[in-house]
Amino acid sequence: MAERTGPVRAQHRAGEVAVQTAYAAFIDHIQKCPPCRTDGADCDTAAELKQVYRDAKEAAVAA
Numbered sequence: 001m002a003e004r005t006g007p008v009r010a011q012h013r014a015g016e017v018a019v020q021t022a023y024a025a026f027i028d029h030i031q032k033c034p035p036c037r038t039d040g041a042d043c044d045t046a047a048e049l050k051q052v053y054r055d056a057k058e059a060a061v062a063a
């Protein structure tokens with residue numbers, strides 16, 4: 001069973017991994033940051049992580 005893995009497909013997959021990683025980092029922060037966790041506040045770090053996630057998502061869609 002050979003799976004076709006061209007450069008495009010590989011890049012798309014890399015993009016998905018980047019999105020997952022960025023999302024995991026954001027969730028991980030939320031769980032460890034009291035203001036974010038209890039108040040649902042987006043502190044500077046959370047905002048930054050969210051932006052990284054958005055960028056990764058855009059890059060993944062564009063790929």
Ligand SMILES: [Zn+2]
Binds near residue numbers: 030041044046
């Ligand atoms: Zn936070």
